[in-house]
Each structure stands twice: as structure tokens, then as C-alpha cells.
Amino acid sequence: MKGIRLIVPVLAALLFSACQKQDKLGTENNPIKLYFTPSVDADTIASNSTDFIKFLESETGYFFKSGIPTNYISVVEAFGSSRADIAVMNSFGYLMANDKYGAKALLRTVRYGHDYYQGQIIAHVDSDIKSIKDLAGKKFAFTDPSSTSGYMFPLKIVKDAGVELGNQTFAIKHDNVVTMVYQKQVDAGATYYSAPSEDGQIRDARSRVKTQFPDVEDKVKIVTITDKIPNDPFVFRKDLPAEVTEKFITAVKKYIASPEGKQIFRNIYSVEAVNDTTDADYNNLRDVIKAININIEEQLKK
Structure with missing residues (x-):
């Protein structure tokens, strides 16, 4: 009887599992x-x-x-x-x-x-960075290793230009990268880009810190924009x-x-x-x- 009592729950569980499948x-x-x-x-x-x-x-x-x-x-x-x-x-x-x-x-x-977006490389307006070549040896902030707009596509632009960056860091979030560039913690960085609205309002990553830094548009400039990335x-x-x-x-x-x-x-x-x-x-x-x-x-x- 003890053996039967043990078997019955097992059979019930198997039957329940079969019904679920x-x-x-x-x-x-x-x-x-x-x-x-x-x-x-x-x-x-x-x-x-x-x-x-x-x-x-x-x-x-x-x-x-x-x-x-x-x-x-x-x-x-x-x-x-x-x-x-x-x-x-x-x-x-x-x-x-x-x-x-x-x-x-x-x-x-x-x-x-649009069913696509882009990445961008940004720098502080006070820097001497005007082109990708000027990034050589500079401190640079990417977002995350899995980010297409904040890492992969900007990195390809840098590699294609034959540029060796200086110290590199991952800031995890796009707004963190903008903040680091704004505060001159790094010379340049990579974030996502979206074209401005019809009335001229920015919609790229700089817009995420505009409440905290109202003059971010005047202090952080776009150096270049990447190819299109599918949404x-x-x-x-x-x-x-x-x-x-x-x-x-x-x-x-x-x-x-x-x-x-x-x-x-x-x-x-x-x-x-x-x-x-x-x-x-x-x-x-x-x-x-x-x-x-x-x-x-x-x-x-x-």
C-alpha cells in the first residue's frame, strides 16, 4: 500500500504534465x-x-x-x-x-x-576636435559594448580612419556620455543620433540632459554621424x-x-x-x- 501511495502522485504529475503539453x-x-x-x-x-x-x-x-x-x-x-x-x-x-x-x-x-536611427561622435566645443583624425590619443567614452549607435558604428568610423584612441571607457548610458563630454571628463564620446524636429528641437542624446544642462547644445558639438542602423x-x-x-x-x-x-x-x-x-x-x-x-x-x- 505504501508503494501505491508513492506511485499515485507520480502518475498524477505525469498526467498533468501531459495535459499541459x-x-x-x-x-x-x-x-x-x-x-x-x-x-x-x-x-x-x-x-x-x-x-x-x-x-x-x-x-x-x-x-x-x-x-x-x-x-x-x-x-x-x-x-x-x-x-x-x-x-x-x-x-x-x-x-x-x-x-x-x-x-x-x-x-x-x-x-x-524613420525605421532607422544613427550614432554620433560628440566633443566639447572648447576642444580642438574638428574631425575623426583629431581623436587620436584622446580620452573617449562609449556607451555600452552592445550598443550599436554608442559603440559599434562609431568604432567602425574610428577604425576606418586608422585612428588610435587614448583612454577609453564605457559610460553605460547615452546621457552619461553626454555629461562626461559636457564636464570635460573625456575629450569625446559616442551616443545615438536623431535628426532635430521640424521646429529645430534637438532629439539626439544631448536632449536627455538638457534639463540639467540647459546650454548643452552650445557646449557639446557633433563631430560626425554614422551610417543608418535599422530600428x-x-x-x-x-x-x-x-x-x-x-x-x-x-x-x-x-x-x-x-x-x-x-x-x-x-x-x-x-x-x-x-x-x-x-x-x-x-x-x-x-x-x-x-x-x-x-x-x-x-x-x-x-
Whole structure:
């Protein structure tokens, strides 16, 4: 009898596990898992994404569960363990997810009317830096090793010019780089670039510190701007059913086209629309990574 009592719970657990596996994706017991890369405060994403999830469920008839990992590497790894079905990712993270797990980009975000952005190299106006050649031997601040606009693309410009920088540091955030240049802690730095608005208001990384340093435009100048970088994609795991993919894409486009949806995505990612995209649209980023010898596989292990 004692042996039977031990076996029964085991059998029940196995049966429960089997039932779970039989649940179709999108049902209440097996919701579609949607991940958001935390490029802004997690609370901001969580509070604004609730309405989006409700709309998706109403529009598609599927159940969804959202997740906000601590960093983009966690999102990449979620595709490898089937914990993520769909994710909004940064461009470099997407290349890692594609290279390792075959995930595919099918939508690309649009900001300020463009589905791309750029990087910039900045310097203090008091410096003698007028061109890339003038950066030789200078103290330089990048943002983060995984940043396309604040590291990879600016580094390629420096390498292509045959320039050897002096002391280099990673400031982690774009606004930190601007602050370091403004306060002359470094001679120059790399951040993201967005063209000014129609009324001339700056929208590059300097705008992030304008409240703290109102004269930042007068003190920090742009030395050069990088090539175009494809915006963040919506990424889908490789074996996601086509019906799920199609319904999700249709719903997302409809949601962001609405005034409410547009505002929600502006709050989350400063996004105003989405465009169709393909993996090939990210080949220029792959080329830059090869040129500066960044190994995607090694980055994934860090």
C-alpha cells in the first residue's frame, strides 16, 4: 500500500504534465509569451503594456502573457528555451537570437518618421576636435559594448580612419556620455543620433540632459554621424505557427494606428508606427560587427 501511495502522485504529475503539453498555444493554460526588452524603466513598460495585451487578446482570440527581463541577453536566451514566442528587441540582441536560435524579424519600429536611427561622435566645443583624425590619443567614452549607435558604428568610423584612441571607457548610458563630454571628463564620446524636429528641437542624446544642462547644445558639438542602423524589430521564434504570427502582426498594426495605441507605444519605446521588415534588412549591422571583430557567440556567453 505504501508503494501505491508513492506511485499515485507520480502518475498524477505525469498526467498533468501531459495535459499541459496538449494545450494549444494561445490558450489560457499555454498563453503566447511576449517579451519586452527593457530599454526604459520596467515599471513604465508594465503599466503601459497592459492595455496592449488586452487589445491583442480581444483582437486575436489568443491569451497572452508578457515578460520584462532584466536585460536583452535574457530575451535572447528566452528564445533558446522556448520561453519567448515573440519579443520586441534591440537590433544587436536580434542578431544574437537569429544567429543562435533562428528567430526572425518581421516588423520594425518607426520613430520620428524613420525605421532607422544613427550614432554620433560628440566633443566639447572648447576642444580642438574638428574631425575623426583629431581623436587620436584622446580620452573617449562609449556607451555600452552592445550598443550599436554608442559603440559599434562609431568604432567602425574610428577604425576606418586608422585612428588610435587614448583612454577609453564605457559610460553605460547615452546621457552619461553626454555629461562626461559636457564636464570635460573625456575629450569625446559616442551616443545615438536623431535628426532635430521640424521646429529645430534637438532629439539626439544631448536632449536627455538638457534639463540639467540647459546650454548643452552650445557646449557639446557633433563631430560626425554614422551610417543608418535599422530600428528595433518585433522578433518571432522560428517555429511559431504562421496563423499566430499573421494574427499578431495584423493586431499590432491596427493597435499602433489608433490614437490610444500610438500613445502607449510612444510611452514605452517612443514608437509611432511599425513597418514590415526582413532579416536581410539587418545585414549592414552584421557587416559592421564583422568589421570591428565582435563575436556574437562570445557576447551571448557573457
